Amino acid sequence: MSDEAWRWFVALDGGELNGLIGPAGVMRFEWPSRKLNYRFYEGISGGHNVSISPSGKHLLLGNFSQQLVLVDTRTLELVNRAATLWIEETDYRFRATTHHLWLDDHSFIGAVGDHLYEFRLDNLREPIKLGPHRLWTPHELRWTHDQRFILMGDMGPESSGARQVGIFDRKDPKNPMVIKLPGTVWHTYVHATKNIGYAATYTTATQDDAYVEWGPAYEREYIFEIDLESGRVARVWSCGAEFPIHLNSDLELWTGNSPEEERLYVASGGGHSVVEVDLHNFATTRVVSVMPGLWGRFWSFRQRFRNIIGAFARKSFYGASHLYLQTYLVTDWRTFDGVYCTRISPDGRYLIAGSRGYNYLRVMDRQTLEPVYDRRLPTYERLHLGLHHSEIAAGATD
Secondary structure (H helix, E strand, C coil): CCCCCEEEEEEECCCCCCCCCCEEEEEEEEECCCCEEEEEEEEEECEEEEEECCCCCEEEEEECCCEEEEEECCCCCEEEEEEHHHCCCCCCCCCCCCCEEEEECCEEEEEECCEEEEEECCEEEEEEEEEECCCCCEEEEEECCCCCEEEEEECCCHHHCCCEEEEEECCCCCCCEEEECCCCEEEEEECCCCCEEEEEECCEECCCCCHHHCEECCCCEEEEEEECCCCEEEEEEEECCCCCCCCEEEEEEECCCCHHHCEEEEEECCCCEEEEEECCCCCCEEEEECCCCHHHHHCCHHHHHHHHHHHHHHCCCCCCHHHHHHHHHHCCCCCCCCEEEEEECCCCCEEEEEECCCCEEEEEECCCCCEEEEEECCCECCECCCEEEEEEEECCCC
């Protein structure tokens, strides 16, 4: 079989233990050449997500620094950036435009403040207000194949009661639906041909509602299948606390040639794994661990030390020992976080995943989950690059 060319773009957030407080950059990995390029950008922080334009020429780097950031996918050069605070004020540093939806090569949709807006690349400071989203902190945005319904995750914080997702109907922009759920959902995905969405819980633990000082909670997790037209939950998948799917990030769906072949892939930032959920029965799973070998893990000692320092800088062990113990239960007693990015190659042949904590990527055969290629990544200021959300584009770099 010949290998079709593709490019995997990953948002970078640097070497901090908390993926929300570091710098901002972009990594590009190319197949089958295996070329790798990356760069970080001055004046921008909290790199989080990449959204690729329909032509594949540009990407939007979602971030937590209240900025719109446009990057050339070929050179990774910064093309333009603009402050979203010009459009709407916010007094909460995690309330930012982290995810985007491209309408065409010249315009896109993003959430700023209390509303969704349509932006044009030639005038980022004067977008069109589409309507309210009615969420606390809108996070991942995904829309249906006809670009009508937008499914929105809500970061919270937990103390706000933000255990919910939103559905924005572009035909009825003044009346978005809000669906209450048993858990907080940051990340979502939408079926390629049906008006069905998927929402995975992201469960955190805090002390005294100090949201900036959060940690992972050792709790049961859920994935909800939502009918986007009615706004009702159609099916529920759930697991025990010991199942390695905590701190999910990328969700990816493979439709195959029939409903029996449909699979949902979930990157587990806490569990060092990618979880495959059979969507036909919404029950059966396969789990693949994504970590380097023993020698590769050993050479991560500098990052291990930095993670320990970072954890104790956020919370004293005395009075917060339960948060430390929950973190270790989530990570299976590892001092590293796990897999935050996973995508399927355009031809469906490969599953690509990246470990944030171990600074490592792996290409696997999607059907067997066997490794095809892997590598440890270069470091940034002697710490990991900080792999976070990703997207994939067909074709090679010009």
